[in-house]
Amino acid sequence: MTIAHEEHAATAADTASYGDFIRHHMREYGILIALVVIMGFFQIVTGGVLLKPVNLTNLVLQNSYIIIMAVGMLLVIVAGHIDLSVGSVCGFVGAVAAVLMVQYGYDFVTASAICLAVGAVIGAAQGYWVAYYRIPSFIVTLAGMLVFKGLALGLLEGRSIGPFPREFQLLASGFIPDFIGSGPFNQFSMAIGIVTAVVLLWMAVRSRNQALKYGNVDEPFAVFVVKHAAIAFAILYLTWLMSAFRGLPNVLIVMALLISVYTFITTRTTLGRRIYALGGNENAAKLSGINTQRLTFLTFVNMGILSALAGLVFAARLNTATPKAGLGFELDVIAAVFIGGASMSGGIGTVVGAVVGAFIMGVMNNGMSILGIGIDWQQVIKGLVLLAAVIFDVYNKTKA
Amino acid sequence: MQPILEMRGITKTFPGVKALDNVSISVGYGEIHAVVGENGAGKSTLMKVLSGVYPHGSYEGSIRFEGEERSFRHIRDSEDLGIIIIHQELALVPLLSIAENIFLGNEVQTRGVINWPETYARTEELLARVGLKEAPRTLVTQLGAGKQQLVEIAKALSKRVKLLILDEPTSSLNETDSDALLDLLLEFKRKGISSILISHKLNEVSKVADKITVLRDGASISVADARARTVTEAEIIRDMVGRPLTDRFPPREAAIGPTVFEVRNWTAHHPIHIRRKVVDDVSFKVARGEVVGIAGLMGAGRTELAMSIFGRSYGEGISGEVLVGGEPADTSTVARAIRSGLCYVTEDRKTFGLVLDETIRRNIPLANLGGISSGGVIDDNEEMAVATRYRDRLRIKSTSVEQKTLNLSGGNQQKVVLSKWLYANPEVLILDEPTRGIDVGAKYEIYTIINELAASGKGVVFISSEMPELLGMCDRILVMSEGRFVGELAAADASQEKIMHMILNANGE
Numbered sequence: 001m002t003i004a005h006e007e008h009a010a011t012a013a014d015t016a017s018y019g020d021f022i023r024h025h026m027r028e029y030g031i032l033i034a035l036v037v038i039m040g041f042f043q044i045v046t047g048g049v050l051l052k053p054v055n056l057t058n059l060v061l062q063n064s065y066i067i068i069m070a071v072g073m074l075l076v077i078v079a080g081h082i083d084l085s086v087g088s089v090c091g092f093v094g095a096v097a098a099v100l101m102v103q104y105g106y107d108f109v110t111a112s113a114i115c116l117a118v119g120a121v122i123g124a125a126q127g128y129w130v131a132y133y134r135i136p137s138f139i140v141t142l143a144g145m146l147v148f149k150g151l152a153l154g155l156l157e158g159r160s161i162g163p164f165p166r167e168f169q170l171l172a173s174g175f176i177p178d179f180i181g182s183g184p185f186n187q188f189s190m191a192i193g194i195v196t197a198v199v200l201l202w203m204a205v206r207s208r209n210q211a212l213k214y215g216n217v218d219e220p221f222a223v224f225v226v227k228h229a230a231i232a233f234a235i236l237y238l239t240w241l242m243s244a245f246r247g248l249p250n251v252l253i254v255m256a257l258l259i260s261v262y263t264f265i266t267t268r269t270t271l272g273r274r275i276y277a278l279g280g281n282e283n284a285a286k287l288s289g290i291n292t293q294r295l296t297f298l299t300f301v302n303m304g305i306l307s308a309l310a311g312l313v314f315a316a317r318l319n320t321a322t323p324k325a326g327l328g329f330e331l332d333v334i335a336a337v338f339i340g341g342a343s344m345s346g347g348i349g350t351v352v353g354a355v356v357g358a359f360i361m362g363v364m365n366n367g368m369s370i371l372g373i374g375i376d377w378q379q380v381i382k383g384l385v386l387l388a389a390v391i392f393d394v395y396n397k398t399k400a
Numbered sequence: 401m402q403p404i405l406e407m408r409g410i411t412k413t414f415p416g417v418k419a420l421d422n423v424s425i426s427v428g429y430g431e432i433h434a435v436v437g438e439n440g441a442g443k444s445t446l447m448k449v450l451s452g453v454y455p456h457g458s459y460e461g462s463i464r465f466e467g468e469e470r471s472f473r474h475i476r477d478s479e480d481l482g483i484i485i486i487h488q489e490l491a492l493v494p495l496l497s498i499a500e501n502i503f504l505g506n507e508v509q510t511r512g513v514i515n516w517p518e519t520y521a522r523t524e525e526l527l528a529r530v531g532l533k534e535a536p537r538t539l540v541t542q543l544g545a546g547k548q549q550l551v552e553i554a555k556a557l558s559k560r561v562k563l564l565i566l567d568e569p570t571s572s573l574n575e576t577d578s579d580a581l582l583d584l585l586l587e588f589k590r591k592g593i594s595s596i597l598i599s600h601k602l603n604e605v606s607k608v609a610d611k612i613t614v615l616r617d618g619a620s621i622s623v624a625d626a627r628a629r630t631v632t633e634a635e636i637i638r639d640m641v642g643r644p645l646t647d648r649f650p651p652r653e654a655a656i657g658p659t660v661f662e663v664r665n666w667t668a669h670h671p672i673h674i675r676r677k678v679v680d681d682v683s684f685k686v687a688r689g690e691v692v693g694i695a696g697l698m699g700a701g702r703t704e705l706a707m708s709i710f711g712r713s714y715g716e717g718i719s720g721e722v723l724v725g726g727e728p729a730d731t732s733t734v735a736r737a738i739r740s741g742l743c744y745v746t747e748d749r750k751t752f753g754l755v756l757d758e759t760i761r762r763n764i765p766l767a768n769l770g771g772i773s774s775g776g777v778i779d780d781n782e783e784m785a786v787a788t789r790y791r792d793r794l795r796i797k798s799t800s801v802e803q804k805t806l807n808l809s810g811g812n813q814q815k816v817v818l819s820k821w822l823y824a825n826p827e828v829l830i831l832d833e834p835t836r837g838i839d840v841g842a843k844y845e846i847y848t849i850i851n852e853l854a855a856s857g858k859g860v861v862f863i864s865s866e867m868p869e870l871l872g873m874c875d876r877i878l879v880m881s882e883g884r885f886v887g888e889l890a891a892a893d894a895s896q897e898k899i900m901h902m903i904l905n906a907n908g909e
Contacts, residue, residue: 207780214781218802269776270769277766280755287713287744287752288767288820289735347757 021220026396031341031356031389038360042367049370050363053245056238061172061317063362064251065090065310066329067355070336071262072306074354075299077337078266080279080346081130081137083300084330085144086307089122091326092148093311098161098321101168108168116308122148123304124297131296145330153323162320171254172317175247186247193239193248196256197232204228251313258306263351275299279346335382336361339389360385402467403428404594405483405563410449410461419445420459421618427563427611430592432585434605437615438640438839443598446615447565451485452478466562482562486552486569488837494541499523501540502555526554530584545698546577553584564588565596568837570604574698574865575900582608600839602633603868614639641841649872650844652851656875657688659726660859661742661828666720668708674716678704680883682720686828686859691850693874694863695899701883702863703747706830710744711737724827738767741827745817745834747863753817754805761787761801763816767824790819794849811842818849829853830861835869847873867896881906 043050050056069086076083093115100111126144129135163169181187208224211217242248266272277285278292286292310329315321340357342349361382368378405427412420420442427433435443448454450463452472463470465481472478475485492501499519508519523536532550540548549569556564566585570578578601585595585608599605605612612631614621621639624631637648668679679701686692694702707714709722711734722729722740729740737744746752754763764787765772772783787801794815798808805816814834821829831850835843850873854860864870870877877894879887879902886906889898 210781214784268778268780270773270778271776273762273766273769273778276758276762277755280757281751283752284755285766287710287734287746289711289733289738289824290766291733291735343757347755 072303087326087329088148089307090311092152094315119308123301127300189247412459434609442618484556488568499536661686662723668715669717693870693877696880743821743826747833756806
């Protein structure tokens with residue numbers, strides 16, 4: 001009798017699954033759909049300028065440093081903290097890079113390595129107080145924000161320093177050279193795009209097959225097909241556009257690597273699982289044998305390194321280090337993470353969500369600039385979008 | 401005489417679930433009416449209907465209070481008439497004083513300016529009525545759970561309560577405080593205040609209740625009049641679970657093996673008042689297959705003992721030795737304690753046991769992530785298999801292992817916590833109040849699991865404030881008082897009286 005009952009339940013579940021599945025994953029898909037809608041909207045109102053190869057490339061370059069930091073910030077926020085100092089750290093590291101390369105003539109590899117190490121030390125210095133002395137991260141990093149803003153100013157003596165060596169500039173403004181063809185269309189970049197799309201598809205199919213073997217698939221087949229077809233199409237289309245301009249930007253490759261590595265860490269490794277548990281319930285995590293203090297410390301070290309990387313990219317892009325570099329970046333970064341579905345109280349959020357959140361902000365900035373909307377209204381609209389995204393989240397949660 | 405409250409034919413449906421099905425209840429003037437039932441039987445829903453949390457119109461049926469038909473739209477409406485609920489989770493603001501809490505939202509004021517002298521005078525009066533000897537300016541955070549409960553009741557009195565509803569009022573109180581609270585209810589009864597008492601503790605119910613309503617699966621199963629005749633606990637349990645529970649504890653045949661766990665001269669100090677010894681030179685042994693109980697009043701140091709052993713999670717200046725399987729064990733961090741074969745099931749599963757926002761599947765492997773991963777990479781399918789296995793084995797009632805633990809009942813949450821520790825494969829389990837806030841049926845299941853663990857050769861330390869449970873489950877009972885062990889009893893010659901004697905004698909010294 002129980003078996004019959006279960007069978008009945010199973011068929012009921014099958015018919016209900018589409019609706020249920022979409023409802024349960026509303027947030028994940030919602031944000032992607034929002035990005036597509038926003039892109040579509042600006043594509044139309046800007047008369048097709050948004051997705052012009054040159055603008056698309058700009059879009060990536062303009063937002064690269066925000067995205068790099070958003071990945072680190074996601075971990076910090078999932079762990080239940082916040083880092084307000086990232087903008088200042090970004091600017092400070094840019095200043096360090098300028099001093100090293102321009103004034104002392106270090107080569108760009110050594111200088112970059114030193115800068116990343118400086119970022120790690122800064123993250124460690126802040127994380128130490130948060131993790132081991134339980135000083136609220138809001139306070140520690142607010143202090144850090146002031147300290148590093150001041151240090152950057154002091155280091156540059158109030159001036160701008162530049163230009164950087166040519167090789168260093170390539171980090172932010174260079175493109176993947178075309179190893180295959182020689183025409184205006186960057187065939188090698190296109191090849192990378194194709195390979196990426198194929199690998200992603202292959203991985204998706206493999207993991208679905210494996211999960212099927214264990215009988216734990218909740219994603220309906222149609223959703224699976226549509227989703228991955230759309231992703232593959234988007235990758236191919238966007239690479240094609242960029243290949244037609246100058247190829248894939250170097251920094252896009254850096255970003256793609258970071259996003260894949262951190263997605264893997266957060267979803268597949270014990271390290272990632274521990275960070276989510278720490279943010280979800282620190283007490284329970286601690287009593288499950290997780291070294292919560294060290295983990296908190298490490299998320300801040302990681303944030304410091306990624307802020308430093310972002311600082312390098314930004315300095316390379318401007319080709320100069322200015323005292324004003326990094327000003328207000330922390331707000332864009334934090335907004336991106338929350339738009340991407342992370343929870344203020346920790347334990348919830350995804351890397352992909354944060355990246356999509358950053359792109360939503362980026363596309364809006366870009367689109368509104370093309371339309372000639374003033375910076376005043378841009379701020380207002382961005383603020384409202386952030387609020388709306390979080391309201392949508394909370395509404396979804398109470399309904400579920 | 402007319403009853404003060406009459407609820408008739410209450411039916412409340414949530415999408416897909418009938419939470420209450422044609423429930424009726426009637427409470428007389430100056431009557432203590434107990435409502436009992438398993439978790440999920442509909443007790444809380446019924447009280448929410450009564451107090452207006454679920455507004456009139458969202459349910460079917462009628463409520464008559466003091467002879468008139470009532471339709472409450474807010475809690476405020478029912479409070480204005482003197483129906484006051486005191487919830488299981490106390491709703492006091494810790495950093496405000498007693499007086500501020502009592503008059504919160506109901507301040508003694510003229511045009512928004514608070515009259516403090518009057519507030520304090522009235523607070524003193526109310527505190528005297530509930531028998532709480534504290535200054536009105538004392539911060540609530542400085543009070544223990546028992547006293548906080550009294551503040552809640554004083555707050556209810558300040559609103560001129562006619563019908564007091566207490567939801568599990570004694571679940572976090574020790575025996576002395578519980579008794580004081582029950583006496584207070586009897587006192588109120590003499591003054592004509594009616595009460596509805598929701599409780600899992602049947603001994604309390606039979607002690608004070610005039611009438612007992614049993615709810616099961618959203619329906620009222622029986623109403624017994626305890627004034628007319630003696631209502632036995634067995635009878636109540638039968639109605640609650642729908643079958644006669646001949647024995648509240650599963651039978652166990654102890655097969656006691658060699659010593660697996662030994663603690664020698666364990667001492668721990670209070671983390672803030674460093675000089676105070678919270679655990680004072682405690683030594684004990686647990687054998688394989690043995691269930692050793694630790695009895696004691698609230699604040700005796702039982703949880704502190706357990707947590708200080710388990711990775712020094714509590715206290716400062718800890719000294720002593722721990723041996724597992726005859727070998728000295730390093731328990732200086734939680735991770736090391738787990739590695740040496742210990743586990744600790746906390747008394748507060750929501751705060752210390754579960755990541756509530758996460759699914760069953762993600763909670764179960766948390767103490768042994770190494771088991772489902774290789775090289776730090778988690779094998780999703782293995783994780784799924786592990787979670788499913790424990791869900792089946794411990795019969796965790798849930799839609800799937802993907803259900804958030806937040807949405808599980810207390811008993812099922814506790815089973816998830818147990819699963820987590822079973823998967824870590826410990827030699828010794830320290831269980832701290834493992835059945836707190838869990839209904840009778842689920843308790844029985846937890847007991848069965850404990851017996852199975854003991855039978856498989858694990859050592860079990862069982863900390864509990866419910867003496868019948870210790871007597872029913874343990875092979876040996878250690879009695880703890882003020883940080884020290886003051887006695888030991890074999891199960892065969894233990895009784896509640898003997899344990900209380902040991903505690904009281906030790907205190908008298």
